[in-house]
Amino acid sequence: MSSLTKVLVVVVLLMLVGFTIVTNETKPTDNLLVSEEVKITENAKVANSSIISYKEIGEWTVTWYGPRFHGKKTANGEVYDQMALTAAHRSFSFGTLLRITNPKNNKAVIIRINDRGPVSKKFGLDLSKGAAEELDIVKTGVAKVKVEQVYLKGVNFPVISIN
Numbered sequence: 001m002s003s004l005t006k007v008l009v010v011v012v013l014l015m016l017v018g019f020t021i022v023t024n025e026t027k028p029t030d031n032l033l034v035s036e037e038v039k040i041t042e043n044a045k046v047a048n049s050s051i052i053s054y055k056e057i058g059e060w061t062v063t064w065y066g067p068r069f070h071g072k073k074t075a076n077g078e079v080y081d082q083m084a085l086t087a088a089h090r091s092f093s094f095g096t097l098l099r100i101t102n103p104k105n106n107k108a109v110i111i112r113i114n115d116r117g118p119v120s121k122k123f124g125l126d127l128s129k130g131a132a133e134e135l136d137i138v139k140t141g142v143a144k145v146k147v148e149q150v151y152l153k154g155v156n157f158p159v160i161s162i163n
Contacts, residue, residue, distance in 0.1 A: 054099055054148035060124030062087075062100070063142050064132035065117075074115040083130035085109055088117030097150035100127070102135040102143060109134045110150060 066082035074080045076094040087098070092113045101108040111131050118126040124147065129138065137143040 051153055053151045053153045055151060057098070057147040057149055059103075059144055060147050061122060061142060062125040062127055062137075062145050063118060063120075063123045064127040064129055064138065066129030066132075076114050078114055080115065080128075081130075082128055083133075084128055085111045085131050085134070086114045086128045087111045087131060088115035088126040089113050089124070090116060090118075098125075099148045099150055100125070100131065100135060101146040101148075102137060103146055104143070105136055107135050 065088070069080050070082040072080050074086075075088070080086075087100075089096075092098075094113055096113045097110055098113070099108055099110045109131050111125075111127065115126070118124075123142070127135070127137075132138045135143065135145065137145075
């Protein structure tokens with residue numbers, strides 16, 4: 001199969017899956033949420049781990065936002081759902097996927113950039129309430145997290161979600 005065909009197959013599979021992986025394992029790479037809609041079986045998770053790679057960006061301080069903005073338009077024009085796995089960043093392209101890991105509990109989530117922010121330069125991201133809940137940072141409101149950009153292996157550009 002040609003490289004282009006492989007990439008197209010991966011993109012179609014990711015679209016069908018809805019970028020969702022949910023597990024209850026304890027390893028950071030296995031305890032991974034990618035979206036809200038579909039649970040991936042163990043076989044799909046193994047297949048997925050062979051096509052996705054991550055580039056470490058660094059450790060950032062993040063916060064979350066939710067109820068006050070729920071139902072309003074985000075900077076990319078979609079309606080904000082506080083329980084979706086999304087985030088605001090000042091400059092990443094809309095649709096960019098990032099894996100966020102809470103080093104205190106090794107919980108990880110993959111979020112999609114759909115808004116601009118945070119306003120305060122102290123924070124690298126404003127996570128949705130849903131992402132903050134998955135990382136167990138709702139009560140503290142602020143946390144230091146590990147941030148990685150999501151890539152398809154063998155492709156020289158970051159994964160941008162397809163909406």
